[in-house]
Amino acid sequence: MSGNRIYLFDTTLRDGEQSPGVSLNVEEKLEIAHQLARLGVDVIEAGFPIASPGDFAAVEAIARQVRGPIIAGLCRATRQDIDRTWEAIREAESPRIHTFLATSDIHLQYKLQKSREEVLSQAVEAVKYAKKYCSDVEFSAEDASRSDVDFLAQVIEKVIDAGATVVNLPDTVGYAVPEEFGRFIRTMYEKVPNIDKAILSVHCHDDLGMAVANSLAGIINGARQVECAVNGIGERAGNAALEEIIMALYTRRAFYEKEININYGELFRTSRLVSSLTGMRVQPNKAIVGKNAFAHESGIHQDGVLKERSTYEIMSPELIGLSRGSLVLGKHSGRHAFKEHMIELGYQLNEDELDLAFRAFKEIADKKKEVTNDDLVALVMDKVWSIPERFKLTYLHVSSGTNIVPTATVKLAIDDMTFEAAATGDGPVDAACRAVDKITDIYGRMLDYKLNAVSSGKDALGEVVSHIEINGKLYGGRGLSTDIIEASVKSYINAINKFYYEKQQHAGPA
Ligand code: KIV
Numbered sequence: 291m292s293g294n295r296i297y298l299f300d301t302t303l304r305d306g307e308q309s310p311g312v313s314l315n316v317e318e319k320l321e322i323a324h325q326l327a328r329l330g331v332d333v334i335e336a337g338f339p340i341a342s343p344g345d346f347a348a349v350e351a352i353a354r355q356v357r358g359p360i361i362a363g364l365c366r367a368t369r370q371d372i373d374r375t376w377e378a379i380r381e382a383e384s385p386r387i388h389t390f391l392a393t394s395d396i397h398l399q400y401k402l403q404k405s406r407e408e409v410l411s412q413a414v415e416a417v418k419y420a421k422k423y424c425s426d427v428e429f430s431a432e433d434a435s436r437s438d439v440d441f442l443a444q445v446i447e448k449v450i451d452a453g454a455t456v457v458n459l460p461d462t463v464g465y466a467v468p469e470e471f472g473r474f475i476r477t478m479y480e481k482v483p484n485i486d487k488a489i490l491s492v493h494c495h496d497d498l499g500m501a502v503a504n505s506l507a508g509i510i511n512g513a514r515q516v517e518c519a520v521n522g523i524g525e526r527a528g529n530a531a532l533e534e535i536i537m538a539l540y541t542r543r544a545f546y547e548k549e550i551n552i553n554y555g556e557l558f559r560t561s562r563l564v565s566s567l568t569g570m571r572v573q574p575n576k577a578i579v580g581k582n583a584f585a586h587e588s589g590i591h592q593d594g595v596l597k598e599r600s601t602y603e604i605m606s607p608e609l610i611g612l613s614r615g616s617l618v619l620g621k622h623s624g625r626h627a628f629k630e631h632m633i634e635l636g637y638q639l640n641e642d643e644l645d646l647a648f649r650a651f652k653e654i655a656d657k658k659k660e661v662t663n664d665d666l667v668a669l670v671m672d673k674v675w676s677i678p679e680r681f682k683l684t685y686l687h688v689s690s691g692t693n694i695v696p697t698a699t700v701k702l703a704i705d706d707m708t709f710e711a712a713a714t715g716d717g718p719v720d721a722a723c724r725a726v727d728k729i730t731d732i733y734g735r736m737l738d739y740k741l742n743a744v745s746s747g748k749d750a751l752g753e754v755v756s757h758i759e760i761n762g763k764l765y766g767g768r769g770l771s772t773d774i775i776e777a778s779v780k781s782y783i784n785a786i787n788k789f790y791y792e793k794q795q796h797a798g799p800a
């Protein structure tokens with residue numbers, strides 16, 4: 291492997307899942323992990339197994355089922371954490387234990403209440419202990435960028451001696467600036483005599499909006515692994531955005547002279563999947579994957595692009611899997627054309643998935659004259675990449691307006707039976723959700739609600755992403771329809787289905 295190779299370590303499922311309001315179930319995490327494998331990242335950090343039974347189950351499932359990338363599990367530098375992580379990742383094709391301990395004086399004094407000597411020996415002990423299980427051990431010096439460089443250099447040297455194969459230097463609080471962070475990485479090369487025995491990694495947070503710039507400065511100065519998350523999600527302001535790092539290294543390859551091994555055509559799909567399953571929308575002006583990233587609004591720009599794309603475009607949308615055409619299929623399109631089109635969009639659906647998607651497409655095509663690529667992508671998220679529907683909406687009637695009490699009648703299919711209920715509420719969506727509660731006997735509270743038009747026009751598909759609290763836990767819900775009230779109720783029912791599904795899984799076989 292060339293010395294210029296940069297390893298992409300994706301932490302969407304661990305640091306990314308620490309984003310406020312994000313809570314993914316095992317199936318959703320698996321779906322994202324499979325997509326990350328298709329994208330071709332080198333490492334998937336699947337979670338923090340000791341954090342909760344759900345985290346453990348997801349890491350274990352990913353380790354068992356996802357092939358290709360290294361599967362890493364995070365743990366603090368204690369035997370109990372390391373044991374639990376190993377238990378979760380042991381069946382991975384290529385497992386990695388990722389253990390971390392803070393090295394900055396601020397963390398030592400206030401959080402750990404430990405001396406430098408104690409931290410040094412704990413770090414070494416943890417790596418040695420992890421090494422008994424796994425040949426691939428990553429050590430992260432939490433808050434590295436605010437640590438005393440001589441102490442940090444000492445810790446790095448000793449953990450490498452103890453067997454760490456990767457040493458990660460996070461800018462945990464997003465405090466660094468690029469020139470300084472680049473210098474910091476270079477200094478570590480100068481101060482740590484055995485640094486060439488491990489891969490040096492960077493992990494930058496975006497509190498000052500510089501996570502990607504800092505990561506790239508780290509790469510220029512010798513880092514060979516970069517940790518990042520899809521759409522830049524993560525703790526607080528998030529992590530360095532994976533798609534931005536990838537496209538910077540690709541588009542400016544003559545400058546960086548680094549190699550990555552990625553299926554670029556999967557980038558947009560990966561972003562869409564993560565945004566859809568986490569409920570964290572991508573801002574329209576977001577680099578690479580935002581809705582406007584390739585849109586030219588000004589007349590002068592449009593004219594230039596029509597004459598020669600390179601006048602105003604530095605990357606091609608097709609490279610990241612975004613198709614330029616929007617009009618695609620209509621209600622007369624057959625299953626074969628649909629299947630071919632889905633393949634062109636990059637979705638290799640099996641026969642069952644194709645059935646589900648085609649049926650949903652026909653329903654939408656009946657209501658909408660033109661079904662766009664964006665509609666089709668949303669439809670796959672909604673119908674194919676979702677958990678089984680215990681409760682299925684078959685009928686919705688709402689009545690609301692000025693000076694009338696909003697009322698709703700709802701019918702839900704459960705197995706082969708249909709159940710009906712009516713309720714009033716603060717608004718038509720609230721009334722419909724209350725009617726759903728009466729049928730399911732599951733009572734949710736909608737905490738957060740976002741409506742997004744998937745395509746343009748009066749008949750655009752509306753996608754509602756909501757967060758519903760049920761029994762004190764948050765569930766993300768998605769719903770898709772040309773009718774926004776229906777989309778909202780579907781998103782509520784989707785969250786109820788997730789709750790039900792999770793309960794069934796914990797209950798085990800009847
Ligand atoms: O930001 C950080 O320091 C981390 C470590 C656990 C790697 O996420």
Ligand code: ZN
Binds near residue numbers: 305460462493495525
């Ligand atoms: Zn982090």
